[in-house]
Amino acid sequence: MAHALRRQNRSPPRTAGVSLAAMPSLQLPTPEVRESFLAAMAEFAAERRGAPDDHTMIGHEIQTFGGTWHTTEGFAAFVRSLHADAFEETPRPVGWVPCTTWWWLGNNGYLGRIALRHRLTERLLQEGGHIGYDVRPTARRRGHATAMLRAVLPEAAARGISSVLVTCDADNVASAKVIRANGGVLENELDGKLRFWVPTA
Numbered sequence: 001m002a003h004a005l006r007r008q009n010r011s012p013p014r015t016a017g018v019s020l021a022a023m024p025s026l027q028l029p030t031p032e033v034r035e036s037f038l039a040a041m042a043e044f045a046a047e048r049r050g051a052p053d054d055h056t057m058i059g060h061e062i063q064t065f066g067g068t069w070h071t072t073e074g075f076a077a078f079v080r081s082l083h084a085d086a087f088e089e090t091p092r093p094v095g096w097v098p099c100t101t102w103w104w105l106g107n108n109g110y111l112g113r114i115a116l117r118h119r120l121t122e123r124l125l126q127e128g129g130h131i132g133y134d135v136r137p138t139a140r141r142r143g144h145a146t147a148m149l150r151a152v153l154p155e156a157a158a159r160g161i162s163s164v165l166v167t168c169d170a171d172n173v174a175s176a177k178v179i180r181a182n183g184g185v186l187e188n189e190l191d192g193k194l195r196f197w198v199p200t201a
């Protein structure tokens, strides 16, 4: 018993694979983590995110803001645009809906992002879903995506969404595990995308 306790005391307790000693949390985007954010974006760029054929949210952000977010002012403008995207009245391309983005921040700053679209369009119902997330390459396989999705479910519930649609490519084993670990129930596969409904309460 004493031996087991001594062993437990040597390593911090863990929840969902994330160390409680450095438990990250969801935060609205903030200019304070620019340095770690830019380091993370360099990691994403190294896996070709932001290339012209990258139609993901990170791809869109790199394409739109990657030329300016290295400066203090450019980064502040990027952060402001993420905040503004949550508001109905903010101008956006046709077919886009209001969306709240949170960053998953730990002791050393930026670890990933997760975004909640406030409602579904016909196209989002088919493939995009309510939620998108990314974990920076050097922080993967430590439970962050699983914990991040878990943390965002009450936020969706608070916005009146009782079940979120979360989709992933049929061959994205990691993402499918993240969704299932959060109670995701597979509805079907459509054009190579798995479509899961995750209850938020």
Ligand SMILES: CC(C)(COP(=O)(O)OP(=O)(O)OC[C@H]1O[C@@H](n2cnc3c(N)ncnc32)[C@H](O)[C@@H]1OP(=O)(O)O)[C@@H](O)C(=O)NCCC(=O)NCCS
Pocket (backbone or CB within 6 Å): 132, 133, 134, 135, 136, 139, 140, 141, 142, 143, 144, 145, 146, 147, 167, 168, 169, 172, 173, 174, 175, 177, 178, 181
């Ligand atoms: C998918 C992604 C978000 C997973 O993030 P993560 O923080 O590594 O995920 P977790 O650590 O919570 O892992 C969840 C499960 O997937 C498994 N996993 C993670 N990466 C994996 C990989 N490359 N291959 C196989 N399994 C993997 C983990 O072992 C874990 O399994 P377990 O529950 O059996 O222990 C991350 O790889 C990523 O950002 N990928 C690029 C963007 C992307 O695909 N986003 C999702 C779009 S739907």
